Amino acid sequence: xxxxxxxxxxxxxxxxxxxxxxxxxxxxxxxxxxxxxxxxxxxxxxxxxxxxxxxxxxxxxxxxxxxxxxxxxxxxxxxxxxxxxxxxxxxxxxxxxxxxxxxxxxxxxxxxxxxxxxxxxxxxxxxxxxxxxxxxxxxxxxxxxxxxxxxxxxxxxxxxxxxxxxxxxxxxxxxxxxxxxxxxxxxxxxxxxxxxxxxxxxxxxxxxxxxxxxxxxxxxxxxxxxxxxxxxxxxxxxxxxxxxxxxxxxxxxxxxxxxxxxxxxxxxxxxxxxxxxxxxxxxxxxxxxxxxxxxxxxxxxxxxxxxxxxxxxxxxxxxxxxxxxxxxxxxxxxxxxxxxxxxxxxxxxxxxxxxxxxxxxxxxxxxxxxxxxxxxxxxxxxxxxxxxxxxxxxxxxxxxxxxxxxxxxxxxxxxxxxxxxxxxxxxxxxxxxxxxxxxxxxxxxxxxxxxxx
Amino acid sequence: xxxxxxxxxxxxxxxxxxxxxxxxxxxxxxxxxxxxxxxxxxxxxxxxxxxxxxxxxxxxxxxxxxxxxxxxxxxxxxxxxxxxxxxxxxxxxxxxxxxxxxxxxxxxxxxxxxxxxxxxxxxxxxxxxxxxxxxxxxxxxxxxxxxxxxxxxxxxxxxxxxxxxxxxxxxxxxxxxxxxxxxxxxxxxxxxxxxxxxxxxxxxxxxxxxxxxxxxxxxxxxxxxxxxxxxxxxxxxxxxxxxxxxxxxxxxxxxxxxxxxxxxxxxxxxxxxxxxxxxxxxxxxxxxxxxxxxxxxxxxxxxxxxxxxxxxxxxxxxxxxxxxxxxxxxxxxxxxxxxxxxxxxxxxxxxxxxxxxxxxxxxxxxxxxxxxxxxxxxxxxxxxxxxxxxxxxxxxxxxxxxxxxxxxxxxxxxxxxxx
Numbered sequence: 097x098x099x100x101x102x103x104x105x106x107x108x109x110x111x112x113x114x115x116x117x118x119x120x121x122x123x124x125x126x127x128x129x130x131x132x133x134x135x136x137x138x139x140x141x142x143x144x145x146x147x148x149x150x151x152x153x154x155x156x157x158x159x160x161x162x163x164x165x166x167x168x169x170x171x172x173x174x175x176x177x178x179x180x181x182x183x184x185x186x187x188x189x190x191x192x193x194x195x196x197x198x199x200x201x202x203x204x205x206x207x208x209x210x211x212x213x214x215x216x217x218x219x220x221x222x223x224x225x226x227x228x229x230x231x232x233x234x235x236x237x238x239x240x241x242x243x244x245x246x247x248x249x250x251x252x253x254x255x256x257x258x259x260x261x262x263x264x265x266x267x268x269x270x271x272x273x274x275x276x277x278x279x280x281x282x283x284x285x286x287x288x289x290x291x292x293x294x295x296x297x298x299x300x301x302x303x304x305x306x307x308x309x310x311x312x313x314x315x316x317x318x319x320x321x322x323x324x325x326x327x328x329x330x331x332x333x334x335x336x337x338x339x340x341x342x343x344x345x346x347x348x349x350x351x352x353x354x355x356x357x358x359x360x361x362x363x364x365x366x367x368x369x370x371x372x373x374x375x376x377x378x379x380x381x382x383x384x385x386x387x388x389x390x391x392x393x394x395x396x397x398x399x400x401x402x403x404x405x406x407x408x409x410x411x412x413x414x415x416x417x418x419x420x421x422x423x424x425x426x427x428x429x430x431x432x433x434x435x436x437x438x439x440x441x442x443x444x445x446x447x448x449x450x451x452x453x454x455x456x457x458x459x460x461x462x463x464x465x466x467x468x469x470x471x472x473x474x475x476x477x478x479x480x481x482x483x484x485x486x487x488x489x490x491x492x493x494x495x496x497x498x499x500x501x502x503x504x505x506x507x508x509x510x511x512x513x514x515x516x517x518x519x520x521x522x523x524x525x526x527x528x529x530x531x532x533x534x535x536x537x538x539x540x541x542x543x544x545x546x547x548x549x
Numbered sequence: 550x551x552x553x554x555x556x557x558x559x560x561x562x563x564x565x566x567x568x569x570x571x572x573x574x575x576x577x578x579x580x581x582x583x584x585x586x587x588x589x590x591x592x593x594x595x596x597x598x599x600x601x602x603x604x605x606x607x608x609x610x611x612x613x614x615x616x617x618x619x620x621x622x623x624x625x626x627x628x629x630x631x632x633x634x635x636x637x638x639x640x641x642x643x644x645x646x647x648x649x650x651x652x653x654x655x656x657x658x659x660x661x662x663x664x665x666x667x668x669x670x671x672x673x674x675x676x677x678x679x680x681x682x683x684x685x686x687x688x689x690x691x692x693x694x695x696x697x698x699x700x701x702x703x704x705x706x707x708x709x710x711x712x713x714x715x716x717x718x719x720x721x722x723x724x725x726x727x728x729x730x731x732x733x734x735x736x737x738x739x740x741x742x743x744x745x746x747x748x749x750x751x752x753x754x755x756x757x758x759x760x761x762x763x764x765x766x767x768x769x770x771x772x773x774x775x776x777x778x779x780x781x782x783x784x785x786x787x788x789x790x791x792x793x794x795x796x797x798x799x800x801x802x803x804x805x806x807x808x809x810x811x812x813x814x815x816x817x818x819x820x821x822x823x824x825x826x827x828x829x830x831x832x833x834x835x836x837x838x839x840x841x842x843x844x845x846x847x848x849x850x851x852x853x854x855x856x857x858x859x860x861x862x863x864x865x866x867x868x869x870x871x872x873x874x875x876x877x878x879x880x881x882x883x884x885x886x887x888x889x890x891x892x893x894x895x896x897x898x899x900x901x902x903x904x905x906x907x908x909x910x911x912x913x914x915x916x917x918x919x920x921x922x923x924x925x926x927x928x929x930x931x932x933x934x935x936x937x938x939x940x941x942x943x944x945x946x947x948x949x950x951x952x953x954x955x956x957x958x959x960x961x962x963x964x965x966x967x968x
Contacts (some may be wrong), residue, residue: 143697146626146956150758158966159751160730162624198730237835246892272596273637312662400904 116304131301132308134322134344137315147171155191162204165195169210176217178316180353180383180419189214205234212244212518216251219420222449224248239268243278250285252451277317278306281324288328289453291483297328319349326358327436330365331486333517338362353382361391365519369399386416386424391420394523422446426458430465431524439465451487453479461492464499472496487513487520491528498531506531595622595635596816599761600725601642601786603882603910605770607892608946612767613884615642615656616913616948617786617819621723625956628720628760632695633663634670635917638788639813640764643842643881645783646775650846650879652785653775654678658718658764660692669694669705672718674766678775686712693719695718704944706784715767715947722941722951723761724913726754728934732918735934749935757940757965758954771885773881783881785820785842789813820882821875822917823910828854828875842879851876858925866923878963884910885934893949896938899923900931913943913950940965 148171154164172188175181194212195207212227225248231241246261262282265275278302287295304321307313326341345355360375372546379385388533409432416425423446429439437475443462447455460475476493494509510532519525602616617640623631634640639659643652654677661671675684686889690707708715731751738745773782791813817838819825829837830853837850844850854876858868874883894906894914900923906915920932941951 140627140630143626143630143956147624148956149959150624150626154758154966160751161753161755161966162730163755167622167624199733203733234831236832237834311636312630 101384102157106117110542111431120247131322131325131341132305133345134347136350137313137318137348139315139349158399159194160193160198162198162207164197164392165191166206166210168203169195169207169214173210173213173217174316181384182418185214189218193444201230203236204479205231207245208234209240216244216248217420219251219422219450221248221251225252237268239270239275242268243282246282249461250282250289251452252450253455255286255289260266261364262286267445273306273310274314274317277303277310281307281321284324284328288331289482289484291485292483293332297325300324300328315349319352319355322348322356323352323358326362328353330358330362331517331520333487333519335362335365335519339366351378351382353379353388355387356382357391360388360395361522364395364522365525367495369395373399381433384410384415386421389415390424390428394521398522398526423455427464430458430462433465436462436465436467440468447475451478453482453484456481457489457492460496464492464496469496469500473500485512485516487517488524490516491520491524491531494528498534566804568688577936583915593733595762596638596788596790598788598817598819599723600822601819601882602765602913603782603784603952604893604906604912605884605886605888605910606767606947607891607893610889611770613770613773613886614765614767614784614947614949615784616763616765616950617642617789618699618721618723618761618763621725621756621759621901623720623760623762625758625760625954626697628695628953628955629666629697630667631968632720634660634672634692634718634762636660636670637664638790638816641787642766643783643785643787644773645773645785645842645879645881646773646777646779648777648779648781648878650782650881652842653777654773655782656766656768657684658716659905660718663820667694670718672716672764674709674714674716675713676714676772687713688712688714688716690716690718693717694888695720697956699955699958704948704952706947712772713769714862716850717763717765720760720953721761721763722939722954723756723759724939724950725756725941726936726939727756727918728753728936730753731860732934745814746932747760749932752935753941754936755966760953763948763950765950767947774886780887781883781885783820783842783878783883785818785879785881787818787894788816790816806824818880820880822911824854824875824880826856830857845876845879848876861925863925863928864927867927870924871921882911883908893943895943898933 148168149460150471151164151168151171154161155168158164158424169188169191170175172184172191175184176547178186188210192207192211196204196211198204199207201208208227208231212224212231213223215227217219217306225245227341228241228245229249230366235241242261246258246265247257249258262279265282266279280299284296284299284303287293287299288334300321304318304325307318309322322341322345326338326345329335329338329341342355342359342362345352346359349355350473354373356379360379363369363375364372373392373395374396376388379388389408389412392536393405393412395409396402396405400469412428416428422442426439426446427437429442440459443455443459447459456475456478460472461468463472473496476489476496480487488512490509493511494506497509498506508538510528511521513528514532597619599618599621604614606614608611619640636659639657641658642656644654644656645651646653657675657677659673661673662882663670667831671688672692673687674690675687678685678770688707688709688711689707691705692835693705694702696702697820704717704719706715706717728749728751731749731753735745735748738748754808774780815838818841820842825834825837829850829923833850833853840849851872855868863871888905890905890912892912893916894912894916896908896914896916897904897912898916899907899920906912907917907920909916916933916937919937922930939951943949943951943955
């Protein structure tokens with residue numbers, strides 16, 4: 097009899113997966129076959145230091161050397177991108193401002209561009225938007241200001257305007273190769289937000305191929321595209337393909353911290369917790385990004401290393417206080433059932449200026465944990481407004497539905513999340529399983545056993 | 550990275566009303582905390598012309614040297630990583646030799662992709678007469694490979710034995726010299742009603758120490774003169790890219806479409822320094838870049854140019870002089886093939902005795918900024934910006950530019966900015 101129940105449960109779970117209308121498997125597990133093979137791209141690290149010294153010397157000799165200031169800002173912004181080191185962001189910002197103090201924006205659009213990009217990186221999206229709009233005034237007919245504008249609008253949730261800006265960027269700036277890479281990347285992101293994973297993947301692949309076709313393929317850009325392809329594959333539960341993409345990114349740029357952390361996540365999703373931990377440890381050694389630190393703590397927790405987990409959580413608390421990480425801080429508190437009111441306050445503040453769907457999701461999740469169910473319901477509705485297919489969004493929606501007693505909706509959301517990306521997060525996916533079980537009393541035990549596969 | 554239009558922008562600093570814009574365009578966006586921001590790009594440095602030169606070879610006046618440069622502000626330590634010419638850009642010298650605004654011939658240069666930083670690209674040089682689609686002649690030549698050693702590699706000059714046309718392409722020292730900041734402050738003081746010449750005492754060359762991508766040709770003058778008896782030719786630098794079809798999400802276009810079959814689209818043009826950046830108002834700069842000398846001669850931008858000069862206090866006589874250079878017959882560098890030339894300029898300007906340079910063509914060493922300022926100030930400002938020559942000596946033979954600045958040893962401070 098017990099064996100028969102196992103069999104029934106297996107069929108039930110399989111039917112859940114198949115029955116989810118939103119399930120969009122990547123074309124095949126071997127979809128990476130169409131992706132150009134990864135090769136190591138040369139680093140400019142050896143000469144980067146010389147370039148930095150050259151620029152520093154010039155500024156030392158003449159602080160009004162705005163060209164050197166602009167180049168210094170660009171140098172540091174690229175460093176932030178490649179290493180995640182926020183100390184460089186501060187230097188870049190200062191250099192851009194110093195340049196503008198010497199020569200105003202009307203005559204120095206380069207510095208204004210750098211400032212807008214630094215503001216974007218510092219999560220001051222309103223300022224970035226304002227300066228992008230100024231660049232559009234100063235450089236009519238140019239495409240790149242629309243790129244900056246669209247990026248800022250996307251982060252503050254003005255999706256229609258962002259798409260219009262990207263279309264303008266595409267129309268006015270689509271000739272040069274690297275511009276086309278940037279366009280494809282943005283169109284991919286828009287498609288993903290709208291729940292069209294196939295277009296997202298196709299356009300990101302186009303971005304990668306275009307980047308690789310450039311006279312000198314920009315290594316970090318190539319690695320970024322590969323990492324993004326991995327993220328797209330991971331988002332639809334294709335862990336094999338995701339891992340291939342992440343490893344390809346690491347072949348392109350060894351030690352690429354984004355790919356390392358994502359590799360850790362997919363290794364966890366595939367059940368290899370020791371390797372997942374190793375990858376996250378490597379990533380956090382390079383840059384203790386709060387999201388990496390929290391994930392590492394969660395993995396330690398899962399393998400019973402509670403003390404190590406707590407150390408990571410403390411580290412997170414220390415780093416997470418930096419304003420640029422406010423959203424992560426709110427999510428961390430909510431994910432770990434800590435300081436619910438504080439999490440909610442942070443999320444509210446963040447959402448007051450940044451009304452993107454993930455801001456709404458953070459607000460919804462923290463509101464739930466703070467016992468504000470009505471607000472949570474309204475916010476999660478906002479978070480789902482674009483039709484984004486993201487297991488974490490569905491999980492949060494399910495939890496909120498369950499909290500208000502709507503078991504049918506909760507079940508529906510959990511099914512969607514499970515069908516899409518059952519191991520979306522080392523900690524939260526486990527919690528979702530438990531929630532799912534609560535919503536399926538009759539098959540609780542067997543579904544639990546079946547989940548991991 | 551830097552947009553090389555900064556050169557043109559730099560020149561414009563002397564006319565603040567028209568405005569300059571140092572287009573320092575960083576290559577990409579950065580990592581932030583919780584959003585996967587895409588890489589970004591702005592500008593098209595590989596196609597953005599910084600300067601155009603046209604002058605008689607001082608060693609052999611039967612030959613004309615044509616040169617244009619793109620993508621400047623290359624720090625010496627960057628010269629290897631950035632040492633390539635865009636293979637998808639067509640670099641064109643348009644030649645006018647009948648006294649109107651319409652080009653009568655052209656020299657085009659394209660490059661093969663770079664396969665290795667230690668191997669040259671192959672340039673293909675084609676000469677077109679009239680509006681022929683087939684070149685009168687063509688030949689190929691290698692670019693000069695760069696090195697990070699203390700001594701630069703020698704320039705590789707290729708001379709086609711059939712036509713006696715010589716070619717060079719590679720990085721050189723940036724020949725332009727100018728104190729952008731000092732001039733900007735000085736002109737600001739003028740516009741504020743209290744001219745402050747001390748602002749020009751900085752004398753710092755904003756371009757010193759940087760390298761740039763240079764393409765140079767030495768052509769027998771008779772080829773450029775064509776069938777015309779006219780002694781004056783016009784030279785206009787143009788860059789073009791193949792237009793690509795934007796693929797839509799509805800699948801109308803294949804994602805792997807062949808971009809190489811696209812129609813050529815003009816990205817930039819330049820002849821007389823500072824015209825676009827100094828005299829054309831912001832809203833029309835891109836329009837100017839994609840326009841032609843025929844448009845100029847038709848008066849498409851004349852009102853804007855006159856208005857800018859008038860606002861700067863330039864009188865009608867000098868507006869007329871400047872208009873004759875850049876408007877009346879289109880914006881070409883006009884070079885008199887019968888005017889003897891014995892130097893590359895080297896700090897000479899219009900007030901130099903025996904001067905034969907810009908606006909008669911343009912030599913690498915001509916102090917174009919001081920010359921332009923001389924006319925804009927109604928021939929009253931003689932001292933210019935006090936940056937009076939390039940930071941390093943120019944070459945004595947084709948291509949006449951100085952070798953690229955090489956990385957300095959650790960601890961050796963670059964202060965070439967002060968002449």
